[in-house]
Amino acid sequence: MFKDESGRLVNVPSVETLKKAMRESDCRASDAFDKVQSSTKSLIDQIGETVRGKLAEAKLSPSEDDARKYILTEFAKVGKPPSEEAIASAMNLLSVEAAHRLVEKLHKADILTKEDDEIISAYPFSAKATRHKVIFKDSHKVYALCATDALGIHFMLSEDITVRSRCPECENEMKIELRDGKVASCVPEGVVEFVSSREQCGCTAKTFCPYMNFFCSEAHLKQWRDKNPAYGKGEMYWLHHVLEHGKNIFGDFLK
């Protein structure tokens, strides 16, 4: 027998009793996760290791790794990935089919993602519009998969960039200029990054990246977390931390 919310004995637990127990269990799991995070590595460090780990696990041959770098370099130049024909030609492959197999290998290794047989992202770039626009000196722009990736592009390409990103709470734009490995300016001041720990499984680009965003301020982040409890668990980072993480993840991504 179970007691319901009014103290009556019932044969099966009421919906309210179950809801309360589920909420408590969910909180215990989240708290345990947060404790693990604080006592060991930060969430962003773990994500960084996952991205880099997938690259190591893929065990790409030198020519396959050259193709990966080619895809990233083209992404950086024009904001979208090269076609399989272009990959085959640039890498002197015997056929477009060989380029297709190579792209499939990178896809399976979660080094890039595909949709309808088209490459739609390759860390740190996205072919689809995201909240994070990266503008180069010559004014051409690309989209980054997430806030950390946007800053990481500066280190990956060793180029000065301007990141324009929209705050999920107010939709206002933030502007971060990066020069010589440092934040040259940031408007507004007090920009923070929040990484939600809600999604844990699957492709990083689809699970974590949409919830790794810049916010105008801690206050806007708090408001957003209050309105989005399902995604409110996670970690906040100051801009200099994000810069460091971007460097650690992408600094030698093309080397």
Next chain:
Amino acid sequence: MKIDCYISQGCSSEEALKDNIARALEAEKIHAEVGIHRISSEKAVKLKLSGSPSIFIDGRELQPQGIAGFS
């Protein structure tokens, strides 16, 4: 989340229990793997279950009754 429900062979609470769990999960927007286990009294004793149904959410018993008797 994992929810395990242990029910005695003769217990008629299964449908009501499944229905309440489904409604609670939907209301809380929580995804859970729900296991309904029909077990014998002997196995219930082995598992030290105190009643039917006995419900465990992520390994923690819901309202442990502390009374022997699984029927």
